[in-house]
Amino acid sequence: MSGRPDRTTQHVLLLLLGVVVLFVAGSDRYLDYVRAGFRPLLLGAGVVVVLLAFSGLRGGRGETHGDAGHGHRGPAVGWLLAAPVAVLLVVAPPALGSYTASRQVAAPVAVPDEPPAAGIGADDPGADHATMTLFSYYVWSQAQDTSALDGRRVRLVGFVSPRAAGGWYVTRFDINCCAADATAIRVAVPGGPAEFEPDDWVEVVGTHVPPQVDPAVGYPEPTIDAASVAAVEAPAEPYE
The missing domain is CATH 1.10.287 (Helix Hairpins)
Known part of the structure; x- marks a missing residue:
């Protein structure tokens, strides 16, 4: 047989x-x-x-x-x-989350000498902050010239992932075509409220501070000084 x-x-x-x-x-x-x-x-x-x-x-x-x-x-x-x-018809695997992000050990992307465009754009309509993707904030915050972020409040949306040095990361995956090539983009929120747990989706509004080196990862990480953090619904499209 x-x-x-x-x-x-x-x-x-x-x-x-x-x-x-x-x-x-x-x-x-x-x-x-x-x-x-x-x-x-x-x-x-x-x-x-x-x-x-x-x-x-x-x-x-x-x-x-x-x-x-x-x-x-x-x-x-x-x-x-x-x-x-x-x-799979009943229980499809969810989008990538904090478990995968926490196992990324290398710097996610190389930072160009200059950001791709001048300025970070206007504030959101009726708000005193500008919404940025985590990838855009990552590039701007580690560029040689960060003056575009000076005095500006920015809004970042992502899910919470653990941070060994305290607080947590607001995180989102960047993909080229599919989840198989996903790269976790993380922004440190040192003062992130403890009430939020891994994989909770949040919006963080705050101001830019210089990148900090977390001994656990060994390279400078984009960081934001959070003025407010609020829970939000997970978006239909979770990746950037």
């Missing part, structure tokens, strides 16, 4: 995989894994996989009728391979 699942089982697994891809791509859950612009590609891939599975199942039915009594069925345990795929 062969240890491989039979063709029917293989095609059913392929069908389940295609259904999972279509299910995830048809909701906002796909944003936990790839950039927003990848939805059409996921939908197209899901359709192709489902069509291939149906084609294989129809062809397999014809082979079974033509070779009745002469074929060998694969082990029934092969159907257990469908369980992990089926589980």
Whole structure:
């Protein structure tokens, strides 16, 4: 008896995989894994996989009728391979969070000599602060000339991750295409309130202070002096 699942089982697994891809791509859950612009590609891939599975199942039915009594069925345990795929329909893995971020040991990105554009933009409408991405704040705060941040209040949005030197980080992952190439961008909040726990999403409004070296990581980290911290809902698109 062969240890491989039979063709029917293989095609059913392929069908389940295609259904999972279509299910995830048809909701906002796909944003936990790839950039927003990848939805059409996921939908197209899901359709192709489902069509291939149906084609294989129809062809397999014809082979079974033509070779009745002469074929060998694969082990029934092969159907257990469908369980992990089926589980994804109910419990999809969440977006990357504080556990992954805390295991990043190298500096996330090289800092250019000059930020990519002059200024950090106007304040948010009706507010006394400017919202910045964590990546933008990271670049500006460690540039040779940080004058654009002088006297400016900025707003950062991300999730809480642990910091060995006290307080915590406001964190977000930057991705090029998908979660597989994600890089954690962290901004230290030394005075971060203890009421917030890892993976809580927060908005931090404060002012720039010089980068601090955390002995646990060994390189200068962008830092913000928080004037206020508030809980916020996790965004539909968690990555920058």
